[in-house]
Amino acid sequence: xxxxxxxxxxxxxxxxxxxxxxxxxxxxxxxxxxxxxxxxxxxxxxxxxxxxxxxxxxxxxxxxxxxxxxxxxxxxxxxxxxxxxxxxxxxxxxxxxxxxxxxxxxxxxxxxxxxxxxxxxxxxxxxxxxxxxxxxxxxxxxxxxxxxxxxxxxxxx
Amino acid sequence: xxxxxxxxxxxxxxxxxxxxxxxxxxxxxxxxxxxxxxxxxxxxxxxxxxxxxxxxxxxxxxxxxxxxxxxxxxxxxxxxxxxxxxxxxxxxxxxxxxxxxxxxxxxxxxxxxxxxxxxxxxxxxxxxxxxxxxx
Numbered sequence: 001x002x003x004x005x006x007x008x009x010x011x012x013x014x015x016x017x018x019x020x021x022x023x024x025x026x027x028x029x030x031x032x033x034x035x036x037x038x039x040x041x042x043x044x045x046x047x048x049x050x051x052x053x054x055x056x057x058x059x060x061x062x063x064x065x066x067x068x069x070x071x072x073x074x075x076x077x078x079x080x081x082x083x084x085x086x087x088x089x090x091x092x093x094x095x096x097x098x099x100x101x102x103x104x105x106x107x108x109x110x111x112x113x114x115x116x117x118x119x120x121x122x123x124x125x126x127x128x129x130x131x132x133x134x135x136x137x138x139x140x141x142x143x144x145x146x147x148x149x150x151x152x153x154x155x156x157x
Numbered sequence: 158x159x160x161x162x163x164x165x166x167x168x169x170x171x172x173x174x175x176x177x178x179x180x181x182x183x184x185x186x187x188x189x190x191x192x193x194x195x196x197x198x199x200x201x202x203x204x205x206x207x208x209x210x211x212x213x214x215x216x217x218x219x220x221x222x223x224x225x226x227x228x229x230x231x232x233x234x235x236x237x238x239x240x241x242x243x244x245x246x247x248x249x250x251x252x253x254x255x256x257x258x259x260x261x262x263x264x265x266x267x268x269x270x271x272x273x274x275x276x277x278x279x280x281x282x283x284x285x286x287x288x289x290x291x292x
Binding site for chain 1: 169177247
């Protein structure tokens with residue numbers, strides 16, 4: 001399970017860097033700071049294992065991410081912010097799944113759903129099987145992986 | 158040669174990243190068409206000459222695999238060069254896609270990787286010359 005948690009951490013860092021040109025925070029204590037919830041998105045997946053990934057952004061990550069993805073200094077619109085949020089979930093989930101059952105496993109991933117970040121209890125599916133926080137320059141990301149069918153115990157090496 | 162391209166992705170941000178990456182690579186673009194899903198893409202393909210299409214897989218209404226199959230079945234556009242730009246990581250599914258004569262670029266991608274895929278598939282290079290294309 002620790003190996004999978006490490007994959008989730010590395011995958012998220014890579015995606016933030018390559019998709020959003022965002023680096024991990026160099027500031028000590030970023031993990032403990034009380035950032036306000038900014039946005040949330042979930043994405044379902046099915047295959048050898050079924051489940052859902054929930055991503056909660058805290059701080060000011062989304063605006064910076066959207067602006068960087070667009071390559072534009074103008075403040076992004078709400079539509080663009082939600083578009084960036086959905087694509088972030090799509091890319092992180094798509095890149096994590098091979099680590100669950102190896103690169104031969106075939107998974108289908110759903111269309112990402114933007115969630116009300118102040119009311120996300122209803123979309124949680126019990127306790128997450130894996131949870132990982134990633135501290136970034138502009139705040140912190142909370143990634144939660146829920147499994148609804150199957151087990152992570154056969155995770156790939 | 159300036160390319161007429163079609164970018165098919167339900168994310169407008171990814172469509173703009175693809176187009177920006179191509180321009181940054183120095184590839185010459187003529188007409189740039191965009192579609193949010195496979196069905197919209199087929200409508201554009203019916204009415205426009207497209208040299209190259211960039212296609213996402215995971216889209217609502219009509220996904221990328223359905224679009225590629227529809228294109229390959231249609232004699233008037235069956236040889237359309239297609240680059241799949243997707244998060245798909247399953248080697249089995251990627252091989253299945255390659256059997257449909259498409260190139261595959263994994264998200265996230267760099268402009269260099271996208272440009273290389275264009276060169277290999279179309280033979281068109283950033284300075285506008287043509288070389289041998291291959292699958």
